[in-house]
Amino acid sequence: MNIKLSPRLEVIAGCVAGVKTMADIGTDHGYLPVYLVENHLVSTAIASDTNHKPLKKAAKIISQQQLESYIETRLGSGLSVLKLGEVEAVVMAGMGGLLIRDLLEAEPLVAQDVKKLVLQPMNNQAVLRRYLETHGFKIIKEDLAQEMDRVYEIMVVAPGEMIMTNPLEYELGFEFDKNKHRLLETLINRKIGLEQKILISTEGKATPVAKRQFEESSIFIQKLNEVKKCL
Numbered sequence: 001m002n003i004k005l006s007p008r009l010e011v012i013a014g015c016v017a018g019v020k021t022m023a024d025i026g027t028d029h030g031y032l033p034v035y036l037v038e039n040h041l042v043s044t045a046i047a048s049d050t051n052h053k054p055l056k057k058a059a060k061i062i063s064q065q066q067l068e069s070y071i072e073t074r075l076g077s078g079l080s081v082l083k084l085g086e087v088e089a090v091v092m093a094g095m096g097g098l099l100i101r102d103l104l105e106a107e108p109l110v111a112q113d114v115k116k117l118v119l120q121p122m123n124n125q126a127v128l129r130r131y132l133e134t135h136g137f138k139i140i141k142e143d144l145a146q147e148m149d150r151v152y153e154i155m156v157v158a159p160g161e162m163i164m165t166n167p168l169e170y171e172l173g174f175e176f177d178k179n180k181h182r183l184l185e186t187l188i189n190r191k192i193g194l195e196q197k198i199l200i201s202t203e204g205k206a207t208p209v210a211k212r213q214f215e216e217s218s219i220f221i222q223k224l225n226e227v228k229k230c231l
C-alpha cells in the first residue's frame, strides 16, 4: 500500500518535486523519500539520520515498500553524509531552526552545491531566515501547512542573494505581504497566542529580563495585529 503523508509532509513533498535526486536529512520514519519515489516525484533518494533507531525505522519501511534499489539509508550528521553533486535537492524538516542553521554552517560547500534546500524549522524561523540572508542563500518560495492548531513554515531555498526590507519578513516569511498565503492569518494568530503566553508569564515581574520580554512581546503583538488589518 502506498504511503499517505500528513499535510505538513505533503506540502514539503510538493516543494521537492521537479528534481530527480534528493536527500532527506533527519528522515526519522522515512515517509518522505518513500512517498517521493513511490509517486515518481524523484528517481532516487538518500534517507539519512544521525541516530540508529530512526534510521532502522526508515530502512524497515523502505524494505516493506521494496524500494531498496531506489532509496539508500545513511547514518551520520547533517549534510556530512553527502558528496558534492550527489543530489539536486535536500530536505531538512521537523528539526529546530538553530540545528538546521548549524547543519548548513557545518557543510557550506554541500549546502551551496544543491539546486534547492527545503527547510521546515519547528522554531527559531526568524534566526534561520537571518542566517540565510547573510550567508549566500535566497528564499525562492515560502509555504505554510496546517495540522490541528499548528502552522508549519516551509522555505524553499537556493544559492543566491535576497534582502528582507521589512523586519517582519524574518518572522512571517520572505515577501509575506506580497504572497498573502491563505494560512497567513492563522500563522499570525498562532504567533500572537505564543506571545500572549510570554506576556502572562512576565507580567508584573521586576527583573530587567522579564520587563524587556514583556515590552518586546507587547510591541510584537501590536505589529502582528497591524499586519492582520491589511490582509
Ligand SMILES: C[S@@+](CC[C@H](N)C(=O)[O-])C[C@H]1O[C@@H](n2cnc3c(N)ncnc32)[C@H](O)[C@@H]1O
Residues within 6 Å of the ligand: 025, 026, 027, 028, 029, 048, 049, 050, 051, 054, 076, 077, 078, 092, 093, 094, 095, 099, 103
Ligand atoms: C522530529 S524528527 C523529523 C522527521 C522528519 N524529517 C519529519 O519532518 O517528519 C527529527 C529527526 O532528526 C534527526 N536528527 C537530529 N539531529 C540530526 C543531525 N544532526 N543530523 C541528521 N539527523 C538528525 C533525529 O534523529 C530525528 O529522527
